[in-house]
Amino acid sequence: MDVTLVLTHDCNLGCGYCYAGRKFRKSMPRDVMRKALDLAFSDGDTGKIQVSFFGGEPTLEWDLLIEAAAYARTLAGGRTLVQCVTTNGTLLTKERVERLAELDVYIGFSIDGNQRAHEANRPSMNGKSTWATVSTGLDVVVSAGRPFETISVVTPESVRELGASVAELFERGVPRVALNPCYESVWTDDDLAAWERGLIEAAGVVATHMRAGRVVSLNSFDAKIIARIKGGLEKSDKCDLGGGFIAVAPSGNLYPCERLVGEDTDITARIGHVSTGVERARVSGFRAENLPDWHAQNEECGGCAEQVRCSNHCACANRAETGNYGIAGGVQCWHEQTTARIADDLADTLFAEGNLAFNQWFFPHGQVPVPVVNPVNSHVPRDKRSLRVLR
Numbered sequence: 001m002d003v004t005l006v007l008t009h010d011c012n013l014g015c016g017y018c019y020a021g022r023k024f025r026k027s028m029p030r031d032v033m034r035k036a037l038d039l040a041f042s043d044g045d046t047g048k049i050q051v052s053f054f055g056g057e058p059t060l061e062w063d064l065l066i067e068a069a070a071y072a073r074t075l076a077g078g079r080t081l082v083q084c085v086t087t088n089g090t091l092l093t094k095e096r097v098e099r100l101a102e103l104d105v106y107i108g109f110s111i112d113g114n115q116r117a118h119e120a121n122r123p124s125m126n127g128k129s130t131w132a133t134v135s136t137g138l139d140v141v142v143s144a145g146r147p148f149e150t151i152s153v154v155t156p157e158s159v160r161e162l163g164a165s166v167a168e169l170f171e172r173g174v175p176r177v178a179l180n181p182c183y184e185s186v187w188t189d190d191d192l193a194a195w196e197r198g199l200i201e202a203a204g205v206v207a208t209h210m211r212a213g214r215v216v217s218l219n220s221f222d223a224k225i226i227a228r229i230k231g232g233l234e235k236s237d238k239c240d241l242g243g244g245f246i247a248v249a250p251s252g253n254l255y256p257c258e259r260l261v262g263e264d265t266d267i268t269a270r271i272g273h274v275s276t277g278v279e280r281a282r283v284s285g286f287r288a289e290n291l292p293d294w295h296a297q298n299e300e301c302g303g304c305a306e307q308v309r310c311s312n313h314c315a316c317a318n319r320a321e322t323g324n325y326g327i328a329g330g331v332q333c334w335h336e337q338t339t340a341r342i343a344d345d346l347a348d349t350l351f352a353e354g355n356l357a358f359n360q361w362f363f364p365h366g367q368v369p370v371p372v373v374n375p376v377n378s379h380v381p382r383d384k385r386s387l388r389v390l391r
Contacts, residue, residue, distance in 0.1 A: 002050040003040035004247040004258045005033060005068060007061040013088050014125045017153055017182050019320070020056060021263035023125070027061050028250040033068050035274035036248040041075040043244075048080040053105075054247070054258050059091040069103040084108055086151065088122070089137030090130060097144045107148040108178070109141055113165020117158035142173040149176035149217075156191040163201025166218065170209055176217040183321040183331050192331075196338055203346045210350055210357040217361065224343035225362060227309035238295070238313040241325070246271070246278065254278060259316040296328035310336045 008027040009020070040049060051072045053065050069083055084106040100107060112118040115131045124130050141148055150169055154162060162179075169177050179202075187195075202218060209216045227233050247258040254272040255261050262269075272279040295301075296312035304310070312318065312328035321329030350358040 001040050001043040002052070002245045003036060004052040004054050004245075005036055005058075006054050006056065006247060006249050006258060006261050007033075007058040007064055007068075008056040009250060009263065010060055011055060011057040011088075012060065012090060012125060013057065013122055013130060014127065015122045015153075017121060017155060017185070019259050019262065023056060024263075026250050028064060028248070030064065030067070032248070032250065032252040032274055033064060034071060035252065037068065037072055037075060039274055039277060040246070041072075041079075048082060049076070050082040050084070052083070052258075053085040055086075057088055057091070058085055059087050059096070062091070062096070066099060066103070069100075069105050073103065082106070086110060088130070088134065089141065090133045092137040092140055094140055094143075097140055101144060101146055107141055107146075109138060109148060109150045110152075111135075111138060111150050111169075112152045112158050113161055114168045117152070117161035117165045120157040120161075121153065121155055138172065138174075147175060149178050149219075150174050151178045151180060153180045153182050154195065155182045155185050156187055159191055159198055160194045162195065162198025163205065166198075166202040167205045170205060170216050175215075176219070178219040181331070181335055183317055183329055183335075187331050192334060195335075196342075199339060199342050203342050207346060207350060210355050211353075213357055215357045215361045220339045221343040221346055222361075223311070224309060224340050225347045228344065228347065229362060232308035233313070239315050241315040248274060256283070257316050259320075297326040298328050300333075301328070306337055306340050309340070312336065 005028060006020075008025075009023060010025045010027070011018075011020070011023045014023075037051070040051065051069070053068065055061075058065055065085065072081060072083060081104075083104060085100065086108040088110045097107070110122075111134050112120070112122055115135075118131055118134065119129055122130055122134070138150070152158075152165060152169075158165075166177055166179075199220070203221065206216055206218055206221065227237070241256045243256075245256065247255045247261050249255065249261045249264040251264055252274040253261075253264055253270050254274065255269055256271055260266065260269040271282040296318055298312070301307050301310070301312065312332060315325040317332060318328050319325050321332055347358075347362075
C-alpha cells in the first residue's frame with residue numbers, strides 16, 4: 001500500500017488552480033502520522049512501498065515531516081522504501097535539502113517554468129511574486145547534485161511560455177521536468193494551438209540535450225515512449241483509485257487520492273480513518289472490486305488506437321474536467337493524442353540516430369534492438385519501471 005500524508009492544510013502560496021481548497025492552519029498530529037504509517041506498512045506486502053508528503057505546503061511542518069520520514073524507515077524492514085515530498089521550495093535551505101538527502105527523500109519541486117509562467121499562477125497568499133524565493137530554492141536543490149524533479153502545472157495563462165520554460169529548467173540543471181495539465185481550465189482553440197507549439201518546442205529541447213550526451217526526462221514524453229516500448233500500459237502504471245493507495249488528511253480521514261482530500265469535508269470521498277482502517281464498502285463506491293484497472297468509460301475510446309497507453313485511467317483528472325470519475329474530457333483526449341504524436345516523432349528520430357543518451361534512458365539494461373528498428377515493433381524485454389515515479 002502506498003500512502004500520502006497531507007501534513008497540513010496550510011500554505012504560504014495562493015495558487016489559483018490549487019485543488020486543495022481553502023488554506024487554514026490545521027496540521028497532522030503525531031499520533032495520526034504514526035497510525036497512518038503503521039496502517040500502510042501493515043498490509044503484508046513485501047514489495048515496494050511509497051510514502052509521500054503533501055499539503056498545503058508540507059515543509060511548513062518541517063519537524064513532523066522529518067520525524068515521519070525517519071519513522072517510515074524504521075518500519076520498512078526488508079521492503080524497498082521510496083519517500084518523496086512535493087514542495088513549493090520557498091522554505092528549503094542547504095541544511096534542509098541535506099537532511100532530506102540523509103533520509104533519502106526525493107524532492108518534487110513545484111515551479112511553473114520561467115518567471116513569466118510561474119508568476120501567472122503562483123503568487124504568495126498576499127498576491128506578491130514568489131519567483132525570487134522559489135528560484136533561490138531551486139538553485140539550492142540543483143546544487144545538492146541529487147535526483148529530483150520539477151513539477152509545472154500547465155494552464156491557459158502559462159502555456160505560451162511552455163517551450164521556453166522547459167528550456168530554462170533544463171538549462172538550470174533540472175534533470176527531470178513533470179508537466180501537469182490543468183484540464184479543468186477553460187481552454188480555447190488558440191490556447192490548444194499554443195500548447196501544441198510548446199510541446200513541439202519542448203521536444204526539440206529534449207533532443208538538443210540528448211544529442212549533447214545529457215539524459216533529460218520530460219514526463220509527458222517519457223510516459224508515451226515507455227508505454228510504446230512495453231506494448232502498452234501495465235496495471236501497475238495506471239490509476240489505482242480505491243485500490244492499493246491511500247491519502248491521509250490531517251484529521252486521520254482516509255481518501256483514495258490526495259486530490260480528493262481538499263478541505264477534508266467531502267464525506268462521500270472518504271474510505272475510512274487511520275484508527276479503523278480502510279472501509280471496503282466505501283471503496284466499492286469508487287470501483288467494483290473485480291475491475292482489473294481503472295479506465296474511462298467513454299464510448300468514443302473504444303476505437304482509439306491510443307487507448308493502450310492513454311492516461312484517461314486517472315479518475316481524478318477525469319473528475320476535474322467532466323465531474324465524473326469515469327468520463328474523460330475533450331482536453332485530456334486532445335492532449336493524449338497530441339503528446340503521443342510528438343513523443344513518437346522524438347523517439348523515432350533519436351532512435352534512428354542511435355542516440356546514446358536516449359538508449360541509456362529508455363533501454364537501461366542494454367537491450368537495444370539490433371539492427372536499429374522502430375522500438376514499438378521490436379521484441380524488447382519489458383522495462384518494469386513504474387510510470388508513477390521515474391527515479
